[in-house]
Amino acid sequence: MAKAKKQKPQRLAGAEESCISPEQEAIIQWFRTVKFRKNLLGGVDEAAMWKKLEELYALYEAAIRAERTRYNVLLEQQTGSLPLDTTKVDSTDPQKEAHSDAPAGQ
Numbered sequence: 238m239a240k241a242k243k244q245k246p247q248r249l250a251g252a253e254e255s256c257i258s259p260e261q262e263a264i265i266q267w268f269r270t271v272k273f274r275k276n277l278l279g280g281v282d283e284a285a286m287w288k289k290l291e292e293l294y295a296l297y298e299a300a301i302r303a304e305r306t307r308y309n310v311l312l313e314q315q316t317g318s319l320p321l322d323t324t325k326v327d328s329t330d331p332q333k334e335a336h337s338d339a340p341a342g343q
Contacts, residue, residue, distance in 0.1 A: 261300055
């Protein structure tokens with residue numbers, strides 16, 4: 238029995254480029270250019286690896302912040318009001334308290 242070739246998912250032409258933000262492009266570029274310092278006995282230098290991971294974390298954090306801002310703007314455009322900030326809870330407003338992860342009264 239012949240093995241079936243695994244087909245790539247079908248996407249619209251240019252779909253990959255149209256959805257990529259500058260922050261996501263920075264992550265892609267980082268992956269293309271990152272190099273790890275090798276140890277004498279094989280493997281990579283642990284300290285250098287952790288530094289690279291911190292760089293990558295900062296890039297992802299910036300991308301997430303940018304997406305959150307973009308979604309908030311889109312939400313504001315659709316609803317005509319600012320989205321509820323669930324990180325700050327006003328204990329006098331029970332509606333806001335219901336959307337918080339914090340226990341009631343805190």
